[in-house]
Amino acid sequence: MPELPEVETVKNEIAPHIIGRIVSGVTLPWAGIVRDPAPEEFIKRITGKKIQALDRYGKYLVFTLTGAEFLVIHLKMTGALIIGNFELPKHTRAVIHLDNDQNIYFRDPRKFGVLKLIKDPVEIKNKLGPEPLSDEFTPAIFVSRLKGHKAPIKALLLDQKFLAGVGNMYADEALYAARIHPEKTADSLTKTESKKLYDAIRLVLQKGLAAKGASIVNYMRPDGSAGTAHLQFKVAHALNKTCGDCGGEVKRIVVRGRGTYYCPACQKK
DNA sequence: CCCGGAACCTGAAGGC
DNA sequence: TGCCTTCAGGTTCCGG
Numbered sequence: 001m002p003e004l005p006e007v008e009t010v011k012n013e014i015a016p017h018i019i020g021r022i023v024s025g026v027t028l029p030w031a032g033i034v035r036d037p038a039p040e041e042f043i044k045r046i047t048g049k050k051i052q053a054l055d056r057y058g059k060y061l062v063f064t065l066t067g068a069e070f071l072v073i074h075l076k077m078t079g080a081l082i083i084g085n086f087e088l089p090k091h092t093r094a095v096i097h098l099d100n101d102q103n104i105y106f107r108d109p110r111k112f113g114v115l116k117l118i119k120d121p122v123e124i125k126n127k128l129g130p131e132p133l134s135d136e137f138t139p140a141i142f143v144s145r146l147k148g149h150k151a152p153i154k155a156l157l158l159d160q161k162f163l164a165g166v167g168n169m170y171a172d173e174a175l176y177a178a179r180i181h182p183e184k185t186a187d188s189l190t191k192t193e194s195k196k197l198y199d200a201i202r203l204v205l206q207k208g209l210a211a212k213g214a215s216i217v218n219y220m221r222p223d224g225s226a227g228t229a230h231l232q233f234k235v236a237h238a239l240n241k242t243c244g245d246c247g248g249e250v251k252r253i254v255v256r257g258r259g260t261y262y263c264p265a266c267q268k269k
Numbered sequence: 270c271c272c273g274g275a276a277c278c279t280g281a282a283g284g285c
Numbered sequence: 286t287g288c289c290t291t292c293a294g295g296t297t298c299c300g301g
Contacts, residue, residue: 001294059295077294078279091279110278112295127296151271160296168294217293218280257273259293 002075003059004132004165005208005229006219010081011056013212013222014104017083021098022050023065033093033106036116045069045117046096055121058128058164062121070121076112078218081105109218128164132201133209142198146186153189153197154182155256166201169214169236172261174200176235181267182253182260207232235261 002010023046031039049065056062061081063071073081082089082105094106094115106113118124129145130137145163149156156162157171166174175182177200180193189197213219213227216237220226230237238250238261248265 003295074295076277076296108278109280110294112278114296155272158295257294 001077001167001169001217002079002213002219003167003170003208004056004205005170005211006213006227007056007059007061007075007165008209009213009227010075010222011054011061014081014083015054017100017102017222018051018063018098018104019054020050020052021100021102023047023096024099025097027095027097028093029088029095030093030111032111033108033113034115042115042117046071051098057121057124058131058160059167060124060128062118062124064121068119070118072114072116072118072124073106074114075108075219076110076114078110079106079108079113080218080220081222082107082220082224083222084224107218128160129162131164132166133205139195139198143191143194146189146194149186151186152183152255153180153186154258154260156186157201158256158258163201166205168258168260169216169230169233170201170204170208172236173204173233176262176267177204179266181269182255182262184269235263237261 025047026043028039034042046065046069049067049069051063051065053064059074061073065071083102085101085103089105089107091107091109092105093108096104154171157166178196180197208214208229211227211229212221214229215226216230234244235250241250243250243263243266246265248263250261251264253260
């Protein structure tokens with residue numbers, strides 16, 4: 001599932017192919033992927049526009065187009081962007097054609113993904129907490145933001161308003177690396193635990209990024225290749241595997257409706 | 270405000 | 286082998 005490292009990889013790897021290009025047209029094999037405005041207007045408003053910049057906010061990609069149009073893409077769970085020129089990949093929901101004979105194919109088997117136009121990136125930024133890899137996100141800020149939250153720490157890590165870009169896989173990995181039980185309430189963490197978690201979050205995201213993302217379900221890089229981050233995962237999706245540190249069994253529980261993998265021996269309540 | 274649950278989807282996996 | 290059911294999960298929305 002695309003989370004910060006996956007979306008950042010997509011951004012980095014499609015940017016060289018698309019920055020400065022002009023959108024020559026749009027094909028919508030499944031128009032439902034366009035949420036706003038209506039598909040015909042969507043196509044009209046981006047065709048002929050130049051792509052000036054590509055940014056990532058949390059798990060959102062935002063394309064800055066001429067004419068003060070901003071194209072937003074969210075891959076949700078099974079979305080992938082492929083760059084190239086070939087027959088429609090299976091489950092292609094949208095194709096953005098460029099003036100250099102390259103196309104951006106938006107594949108998304110489960111149709112959860114989103115394409116939309118907005119007038120100001122603030123609409124996205126306002127929905128999100130700090131970027132975990134930014135300089136502004138300091139240990140002190142993290143510690144202070146944890147205060148007063150009675151929710152399980154796992155749930156808080158998934159809250160995009162609390163922290164942008166962390167999803168189910170990296171939340172489990174960070175909690176394991178910090179040796180914190182996912183059901184501990186956020187405000188019960190000691191300062192030492194909070195600091196450990198802060199370091200763990202940044203570390204697992206950086207490792208994920210270095211490995212070009214985790215290809216567990218449908219994620220792939222824009223050239224169609226797989227990321228390798230999942231090969232380093234210790235607990236995420238590792239049901240019935242053993243913990244590399246204690247040899248115990250990795251367990252799956254449900255925390256606030258989300259499947260959660262952890263090592264009961266290493267992550268005590 | 271906080272929380273739980275449903276909805277959106279379909280491929281994969283499990284049960285019988 | 287194959288049909289049927291269940292599940293996964295990011296985000297939004299609705300209700301308590």
